[in-house]
Amino acid sequence: MPELTTTLRRPSLLDAVLGEANRAMQVLSGVAPASRRNPADVQATAEAGAGTSGAAPAALTPQQARHAAGLMRVNHVGEICAQALYRGQAAVCRDAATRELFEQSAQEEVDHLAWLGDRLRELNSRPSLLNPLWYAGSFALGVLAGKAGERYSLGFMAETEKQVGEHLDSHLQKLPENDVRSRRIVEQMALDEAQHRQRAEAGGGAELPLPARKAMRGMSRVMTSTAYWI
Template identity: 55%
Template sequence: MPDSLIINFDKALRTVFAPAASRRPYPDAGVEDAELSEAEKHHAAGLMRVNHSGEVCAQALYQGQSLTARNPEAAQALIEASDEETEHLAWCERRLNELGSRKSFLNPVLYAGSFGLGVLAGALGDKWNLGFLAETERQVEGHLDSHLASLPEQDAKSRAIVEQMKIDEVKHAETALAHGGADLPLPVKMAMKLSSKLMTKTAYYL
């Protein structure tokens, strides 16, 4: 357990403060950057900042969940999902830089809160732990769909990133269900939606 805590603390510092790296090619590699107005750049950057903060939350959730997961297979599934979310961080961060913007100031707070939720979810047992992961990914998929509808039509680079993220999130949800994830009670789903809405509204600006 002490080793796991040290590893998770190092992971937290890297997620919040260090630039992320991607092992896979960037989804927008080779896609030409379009001419965007200042208003379109501002909006695209706000959406990508929300996506980046969402991936920070995902990292924290998965790390917390893997720390308390009882089944080694479930823990491994969480760790693998976390690795792919790290690539999402790299994609969003580079796109934010290209748009002349920045990451959210709220990321350290978001990470801490999400890590605590992950630890709690893991402590409730693997079926609820994995069910929480699956529901998280379903809701993220919904957010990404709304971003694809809202991004400037000509912003093909941001769109390529969001589309690949959506594919990965769907896969993570399916993996969680395949490992025995349970369907969460409706009040829990609604609480998750409310907290997610609060995060997206604030991270867009801050």
């Protein structure tokens, strides 16, 4: 009986493109699953088990719910952009350890997307209608950052997370005081983003030039002001 041999085909460029397109569709459609429980649910379960939940927070007024939804939609767009950025950077990264860092961070951003999507539905709202545009532009920007070299690619990641952390801190000040579920999500996101920044800096990320940092802030302002409404 002749011996059977198996030839493993190396992934082609087309395979990589199709894989990223499939990933983008999962992210944009909201079907990409979280690997961790929603922190709002985790905290609520812990408080109930300990008997320390106390009185339930007051229900949000329609105005408060709209405002919270706008802020959470902005955060959702930020995670769409971060997901695409890190996938773009990983796609052109030659160093295995650095590529793993980008991919791990991207997976944690998927968790954030799932949690924010849940909260938007709870608030009877929706993600930004411009998410496909944000994703495509951010993926291209990630590829460009990756082509600049490992140190600047990691520096881009560190600066991105620094600015995201500042936005999250400001949203904790702007969210209605009684919107406990949104606050728990944003607080966990802030912890994760700080870890991403620390990993990038520890990996040798270089500080970006001032014009690049200012340009990032300018693009961020356009994104946040648009995503609040659209």
